[in-house]
Each structure stands twice: as structure tokens, then as C-alpha cells.
Amino acid sequence: MGTEDRKQRERQAREQLFIDKAHELIRTDGLLALQMSKLAAACEYATGTLYQHFASKEDLLAAVATRTTIQHAERFRRLPELPLGTRSQMLAIVLTDLDFAAANPDHYRLMQYLLTEAVWAQISQERREALLTAAQPISDAVSGVVERARENGDLPPPKEISAEEMGLGPWALNLGMQNLANARGLLEAYDIGQPLDHLIRHFHALMTGWRWEPRVDPDEPSVVRAETERVRAVLQETFQ
Amino acid sequence: MGTEDRKQRERQAREQLFIDKAHELIRTDGLLALQMSKLAAACEYATGTLYQHFASKEDLLAAVATRTTIQHAERFRRLPELPLGTRSQMLAIVLTDLDFAAANPDHYRLMQYLLTEAVWAQISQERREALLTAAQPISDAVSGVVERARENGDLPPPKEISAEEMGLGPWALNLGMQNLANARGLLEAYDIGQPLDHLIRHFHALMTGWRWEPRVDPDEPSVVRAETERVRAVLQETFQ
């Protein structure tokens, strides 16, 4: 059934168009300003057509987040081949995440919004799973680094903590810092600038606290900076 | 002007009623279900009256969060008098926070919602400042502990990092973990249970990484548990 296939493809293409356009509109006008009718108009379709693809506005947003997450996850696929020790690979993950957040300032905000219980509940089971699945490679990358570190002795043998649970630390630290950095006026009120620079130092403290070798002292700014530069250079080189 | 005062007081009392009732409704029916008209009805006032106190629904929510934050902040006032070392005091802050989050499951969710850029922008300057001011004692408590730790040598002298920026680490870690714990289905998807237990271990890793004495090895579950018990007992004793 060739015509069936074509229709399917066209449908897929249209969904992609909707998602792309929505992403674009969010980028330019902000999450707040996104309206289903405006989006439909921008795509030159009727409002109702949107609802043949997305059960609700939240569903659409989840789809946008999923697409971005897939792109993000792509960056982690080749992580293990980096010529870096496991600890530096972990730093590479954090830096990649930071760069991604800088390049996609809306993504974390969108994720924060979607993961809010009130909003999360509005998203269809299907889309929720798709979003979680899209993020899986990121989690896998983290767990993978932890496992390799344990295998080759960079990290002491685990005591009542799985690789996933180990990865939870930097994940939470990252997420929390992004949240704080995104809340306009919050950190400024407490006289804190450059939260993301501090994130890296706290990250090293966390890793060093777990005795992840080779240790980097968070309290030596020059050492921290040098390590950041080194890993950044390798990332640059490998991913062009 | 005695009658002016009385009116002022009555107005204040009514605002309090609105806030209390809103909090109660959120607790029972969830953030999602809160409606201005229902809230007004529950308070036996007209919908319009609500808007003499709050510029918008978000404003009202910010007021609820502010009140809860003030209660929360209250717990930190007497922190310095705890018969504990600085590092254990820091743990006491985290534990107090954890207990508070457990007792007020909506509060973190509400805060997460309010700090979302899209929502934050809807809140009046005034309320935003009030919320930040309410949280100030918490930040002060953290900074205070850091400063005392530095003074008496529990923590090495700072290198390019203020007390506030030092406190950013545990804050972000805490916040991020609460976020993750609140996103129903997220951690389950990655086979992670009890995220908040792990929070404590990661917290110790972070502190130990910064060489905060006396060090606690995050990788010794029994030691971590014992320290948690000890601090919990002191908290219990001091605050009855």
C-alpha cells in the first residue's frame, strides 16, 4: 500500500512542522505567549488539525521537549570514546549539559514546567513515556561512566548504592542549579553571580567527596579552570 | 484613628483567611484544582473581593508560598544554638528541610511552579520581593554556618568563593533532588527509589569534597546513618 505509506509520511512531516514551529515560537516569544490558534495559523493549518496530533497543549509541549531531548541525548552517544579518564568524562557530561542549556535556554525552563506535578498530570501516558525514553541515553551515559569508573578502580566499590543512584548526585546538583539560575532575580537577591561557574566547583567537591580519582580539589580555582579547559578542548576536538 | 486601625486589622485578618483557606484547598484537592471562585465561596466572600488583596491567582499562590516559607524560616532562627559542630549544623539544615518537605508536600511543588519563568513573570514585584525576603533567613542560616565553619577552621579559608556561593551547593543539590523526587514516574523509570536517602549521602560527599571537618565518608552507610540519627536526636531534643 504505497499511498498509505505516503500519507503516513506526510502526517509525520506535518507533526514535525508543528513541533518545529512551536519550538521556534517559544524561542522568539517565550513559553507564555504560545497559543494553539497562533501556532496553527503560523503553520497555515486550522486549530483543530493540531488536535489530531496532540491531545492537549501540554502534550504538544512534551513533544517539543522530547525532540530537543533526543538531540541532546545524541551528544552522549560517543562519550565513551573520548580520550579522557572516567572522572573527566563525568565532567564532560556536565559541561555538555551546561553548553546545551546555554544554547537552548528554553529547554530547561520547559522541562521544569513539564515536570511540575500539575502539568505532568495533563500529559498523555504515551508522551510521558516518550519523553522519559528520550532522556534514557543521558541517564545511561552517566551510569555507564560510573560503572566503568568502578571497574577500573577510579571509584571505590559501591556500598549500597547503584550506578544510577550514584549519578543522581550530579544530576540533582545540575538540575537544581539550572533551576536557581533560571529564576530571574532570585540569586541576584542573594548577591550570587555566575551560578554555573560555581556548579563546576561544587561538582568537583561532590566527586572528590566520593573519592573519584584522580581527585580535583574544588578549592583550587586554577586547577578547576585548567581541568575545565582541558576537557572542553577534548570535546571541541572530538565533536569538531 | 482607632477605627482606621480596626479596619486595617480586619483587612489583614481577611487576607490571612484567604491564604489559609487556599493552602487548605491546595492540600486537599491539589494545586491544579484551586479555583478563585471556589476559594471565594469557601471563604464566604465574593470573587471580586479576592482581587482587592491579590493582583492575580499567581499572586495569591505567591502569598501562600510566602506564608509557608516564613514558617519554614522560623525553624532556622535558633540553629546556631544547637550543640553541634558546624558540619552537623549544616546537616541539620538539610534534615530540617527534608522534614519540612515531607510535612508540606505541596510547598516544593508550589515553589517549583512559581519559580518557573512563565509563572514568575505573572507575579507582582511586591509579592516576589516578599517571597524572597521570607526565604532570606534560610539563606542567612546557611551562610552563617559557612562563616562560622571558616572562622573556627572546620572549613579551609575561602578561595574566590563567598559564603553564599558555598551554600549554593547544598541548596542546588537539595532543590534538584526534591524536583526529581516530585516528578511522579521519573525516577521510577530509572529504577531509583528513596531519592531523599541518597540526598544525604551526596550531601556528605559534597561537604567532604570541600574538606569540611570532621569529615564523614559518604560511602560508609552505617556512619552516615549514625550521624543522621545523632543530629536528628539533637534537633528533636532542642525543638521538643
Add this chain to the structure above:
DNA sequence: CACAATCCATGAACCTGGTTCACAAACCGT
């Protein structure tokens, strides 16, 4: 090719719920 039968895009109507505002009641000073 003509004619049903089916599908599906359409966009106006619907509905929910936050916000406003014309009105009236309460309150105040004289």
C-alpha cells in the same frame, strides 16, 4: 468515468475559569 462511501481538515462555537466593573450596600463625617 460516475457515484458512493469514507476520511479528515476546517474554523466557528463552546466551555472553563480568571478578571473586571457597574451597582448597591455599608460606612463615615457633619
Add this chain to the structure above:
DNA sequence: ACGGTTTGTGAACCAGGTTCATGGATTGTG
């Protein structure tokens, strides 16, 4: 008691997400 002002009221308003009756396009059949 009476004009003026302040404040509470809730029905009307409005925005924007969602639905659905309609009709045009597409597919299958004689």
C-alpha cells in the same frame, strides 16, 4: 438624618484551550 466616599458583590466579560458539525477531498466500486 443626609450627602459623600469607600468597599463588597457577582454577573458579565474575555481569553484561550478544546470540540464538533460541516463540507470538500480521497478512495474504492460498478
